[in-house]
Amino acid sequence: MEAGTNRMEGIIEEMVNEANHCNIFGKLNLMIAVPDKLYNPICIPVSDLRPISNMDKLLDYQDFMGWKIRRALGMRYPNINRNQDYRSLDLRALAQDRRNLTGPALKNIINRVLDEPVQDIPDDDDLPMMCYLIGLYMSTKFPTSYIRKIQIDAISHTCTLSNAYSDKIYTKNGGSWRQINENGTVTQLLKDQLV
Template sequence: MKLFCFLTTFVLVNVLANDEVTYKKVVFFTNAAIELAYNTNELIEGDNFVTNGLEYVIEKMVNDEDSYKSFAKINLMMAVPDKTDLVNHIPSLVPFFPMHMLGMQYQLFVRQEIRDTLGMEYLSPIKKCINYQNYMQQEIKDTLEIDFPEADESQDFGSLDLTILANQRRRLVKTAIKKIFRRVIGTMFDQFFLELEVRDTLNLVGSNLATLIEERRATGTSLENTIRQRVLGTENPEVVEDQNGSIRDCPLLRFCRLMGLYMSTQLPTLYIKKIWIDSNENTCTLDDGTIERKFKKINGVWSQISSTT
């Protein structure tokens, strides 16, 4: 009996080790696909000119509420492949489409989605992560209609560091998202990113928010300006409304997902697990599992209005 238990444990440990090596391998190849998309420019999609392949893939995914109902799925596939616990935040079963949407194509799609989902139910978390990275490769291949070069299978994938692989990917994804925001936000890009960088810097340096608030009371300086001066070393004036309009026609969920992806690439230790929107209040909430940050468009700029634990 003891021998049986030992052999069973030995087999399980080896299977897990093999799965971890396989995951590093598939993340490595997915990185190569993302880099290929990043270096693909001047695309034509239908009658539209597409500037960059990776930007186009990202926008397609955040806009697709049918294939990507869960933000955790997008984040794991794209920005934080090293945070494998995210797979636990991806719903097991996808909801069915409304009856009025169930035409022939949607019936086939739902049927395939059910098959894929039920199949995933019996997989270990790491195997699910492997599948999601393979999905990311397929998404790039199908969206951009490009072929990947022959993969070098002779490498020692077990020696690869998953965090290093993820950081290499995040640099590309972060750059692409910033370019998307620059197109979407237009003239308010600098002010918007100053908001995000302020939040990230505060998290990194652990500034004493109570002290900053007290400074505000004593000097009459706004909290945002105090933070900018103390943390960023800048004296940019108060946020003012852009007379030409700041956020162009950008759906709230899409914008929220882009923010969640960007913040996950910027601070991967505080990666976003869940997001939700309030269309009535026009707010976006990002949840990293510890802190919920709510954003709202104020005077033409998206600003963080609350932070709760």
């Protein structure tokens, strides 16, 4: 909460850029958008081979995000209410509080990318980053059907976001990002989904 939307933008961008190189969307999603999905190890990347329980890995992810926030704010330790009964906290409510902060930050980042000047040549390096941002934003917007997997196709310049129920395909064409169906027909501009 102390980071606020503006600082969260910078923190999220840094985390997405780091994750982009490691292909760890699920780990990022558990930190930023769906920290309450504790019992779904499908999102824990196979590359995280440490011999500890999934719950301990999830706690590590939250600690890592806390460290990123403290570093960005120049805080040594978080401000903690010593009188708080932590056993009474509702994880779903805390997760929604996080989404209330990270969702607008993600929306601002995506809008900033969409407002950048159009390049004639598709930038393959930006494709994974934008796919991650869209996936994270959709997970904050629809946490019950959060994005579990992202497939990036550099040849067709598309990314497919998969939740437990369906797939959504996004592509950049003529400088604008849009959702398309399997036939390539535009269903909606991404800008219109950022409400």
